[in-house]
Amino acid sequence: MAEVKVLGHWASPFSANVEIALKLKGVEYEFIQQDLSNKSPLLLKSNPVHKKIPVLLHNGNPLPESLVIVEYIDETFPGTPILPKDPYEKAMARFWAKFIDDKFFSGARKALFIRGEEEEKGKEEVCEALKILDSELKNKKFLGGETFGLADLAGSFIALWMGVFEEVIGVDLGVTQEKFPHLCRWKEDFLNCDVIKNTFPSRDKLVAFNNKRFHPEAASATE
Structure with missing residues (x-):
């Protein structure tokens, strides 16, 4: 099973979008809550450009930006489609x-x-x-x-x-x-x-x- 983690915050709509995409695909994941006033070394290392949540970690590879992540999830995992095929x-x-x-x-x-x-x-x-x-x-x-x-x-x-x-x-x-x-x-x-x-x-x-x-x-x- 691929290792999937989400660096996010429970009150963020952008984090929620990533979780929804993973749930639609039936992918198990670990949600790692971030303190946005004291950003973790893992977040800063995983998203050095924007230093923002959410970040998807898939087999150790980091991917930032919620809509980019959602498209990646849709293309990577089987299950309910998020984008049309046409x-x-x-x-x-x-x-x-x-x-x-x-x-x-x-x-x-x-x-x-x-x-x-x-x-x-x-x-x-x-x-x-x-x-x-x-x-x-x-x-x-x-x-x-x-x-x-x-x-x-x-x-x-x-x-x-x-x-x-x-x-x-x-x-x-x-x-x-x-x-x-x-x-x-x-x-x-x-x-x-x-x-x-x-x-x-x-x-x-x-x-x-x-x-x-x-x-x-x-x-x-x-x-």
Whole structure:
């Protein structure tokens, strides 16, 4: 049996995506929790370029970047496919994953973590990106079609973590059923998939964790 390890963090959507891919393939793995404020020598050695999680270790060979890892897992192990076999459909899955990674996250970082004029620009960028995704989901259950795939995993942050950060930071990105009906339906379907429910942390746990990160004084006062 190949030795598979994941260097990650329980509260990271990117780590969760790697775990989901391994579970879909039925691959046994060891999850090695990382302290992101005191990065381990193993993490720094395994990802010397970005020094970030997640990292997959397969037979001792390190591989960083969550979507790159997911594609590697899909190509390496038998089991439930994550990308389509058809070349065009596979290319489109990569297109939507890259769209989310580029267009959505660019705006979300500004809207959630920068105040002032940049925050408003970020909100506009997020709204525009989500409108495009909502339109794409009009006649599809998932971005991957009838079953979720690479592009849907790229949207994990949108499905769960975005709402958590909105609550913790106090920013409203305006994602309502009225404005984004297809996206909201996708979120519900995605979060109700068995492997997703069994891998993602609970919303309450994420809120508590991020409250301590962003409001440490308030968190310590209630302990």
